[in-house]
Amino acid sequence: MLNYAVDPAALRDFAPRGTELDAHGGVTYASVVGFRFLETRILGVGVPFHRDFDEVNLRFYVRRKVGAEWRRGVVFVKEIAPRAAIVLVARLVYGEPYSRMRMRHRIDLSDAGIETEYAWRRAGSWESLSVAGKGAPLAIENGSEEEFITEHYWGYTDRRGSSREYEVEHPRWRVWRGVEARLDADIRALYGERFVESLSAAPRSAFIAEGSRVRVRYWSDPRQG
Numbered sequence: 001m002l003n004y005a006v007d008p009a010a011l012r013d014f015a016p017r018g019t020e021l022d023a024h025g026g027v028t029y030a031s032v033v034g035f036r037f038l039e040t041r042i043l044g045v046g047v048p049f050h051r052d053f054d055e056v057n058l059r060f061y062v063r064r065k066v067g068a069e070w071r072r073g074v075v076f077v078k079e080i081a082p083r084a085a086i087v088l089v090a091r092l093v094y095g096e097p098y099s100r101m102r103m104r105h106r107i108d109l110s111d112a113g114i115e116t117e118y119a120w121r122r123a124g125s126w127e128s129l130s131v132a133g134k135g136a137p138l139a140i141e142n143g144s145e146e147e148f149i150t151e152h153y154w155g156y157t158d159r160r161g162s163s164r165e166y167e168v169e170h171p172r173w174r175v176w177r178g179v180e181a182r183l184d185a186d187i188r189a190l191y192g193e194r195f196v197e198s199l200s201a202a203p204r205s206a207f208i209a210e211g212s213r214v215r216v217r218y219w220s221d222p223r224q225g
Contacts, residue, residue: 002129002181002203003149006030010194011060014075016156016163019062022072024148030060030077030198031149032183034118034129035211036105054103056080056118056129058191061152064165073154073165078191080120095157095164114176116208127185131206133176145205146175155216167217178206 008021008028015021021028034056057079064071079096081087082103090098102121108114113135119128140146150173155166187199 001149001207001209002032002131002178002183003029003145003205004031004198004201005204006060006195006198010198014060014077015062016075016158018163019064019073019075019156022061022063022152024061024145027204028060029149029204030058030195032129032199033057033059034105034116036107053081053083053086054105054118056103056120058195061148062156064154064156071154071165072152073156074152075156077195113179114208122190123186127190129183129185130181131178131208132180133208134179135176137174137176137208137210139174140172146177146207149207150175150209169215169217170212173209173212175210176208178203178208181206 005027006029008023011021011028011030023029034054036052036054038052058077059074060077062073062075064073076097079090079098080101080103081090081098082101084100087098087100090096104119106115106117108116113133115130115132117128117130119126121127140150153168153170155168157164181203183199183203187196191199
C-alpha cells in the first residue's frame with residue numbers, strides 16, 4: 001500500500017452520492033494497492049482458472065453517516081486484473097472500474113523482512129509498484145495512519161447513476177512499515193492528469209499488510225439504509 005496526499009478537489013467528482021471525503025490528520029489520501037486474491041469465489045461460485053490472481057488498484061477514502069454511525073469506506077478510481085471473467089463480472093454486476101492487463105508479482109519473505117512487487121503490462125511496457133519492509137509484521141496502533149488506511153470496512157460505487165454500498169469483513173491486520181517504496185508508471189496515461197502531481201511525488205507512507213480471509217457482503221442502495 002503506497003499512500004499519497006491528494007488535493008481533495010481531485011477526488012470529489014469520484015465520490016458517490018451520499019458519501020463525503022474522509023481524511024486523517026487533515027490529510028486526504030489516495031492509495032495505490034497491489035495484492036493477491038486466493039481461493040476466490042464470485043457470488044459464491046469458484047470459477048476455474050480465476051480463483052488466484054493479482055490486482056492493483058487506485059483508491060481513496062470516504063465516509064457516510066447512518067444514524068449515529070459513521071461508515072468509513074473506499075472508492076476505487078481504477079482496478080487492474082488479468083482475468084477476463086473477473087473484469088467482466090466486476091464491471092457488469094458490481095459496477096467497478098476494472099481494466100484487464102497482463103500481470104505478475106513477486107513476494108520474497110524471510111527472517112530479515114519482506115519484499116513485494118506487483119507489475120502490469122500496458123501499452124507494450126511493464127509498470128510496477130514495490131514495497132520492502134524489515135523484520136516481522138507489527139500490530140496496528142489505534143489512531144495511526146495504518147489503521148486509517150486498512151480499517152475501512154465499506155465500499156461505495158456509482159452504478160448507472162445509483163450509489164451502491166457493500167460491506168467488507170476481515171480481521172485486523174498486522175503490517176510491515178515500508179522502508180523502500182516505488183511506483184514506476186506513466187501516471188498521466190494510467191490514471192489521468194488530475195493525479196500526476198500527487199502520484200509522481202514520493203508516497204507519504206508505505207506499508208505491507210499481512211492479509212487474511214476476506215468476505216464481501218451483498219450490495220445495497222445506501223438511500224435505503
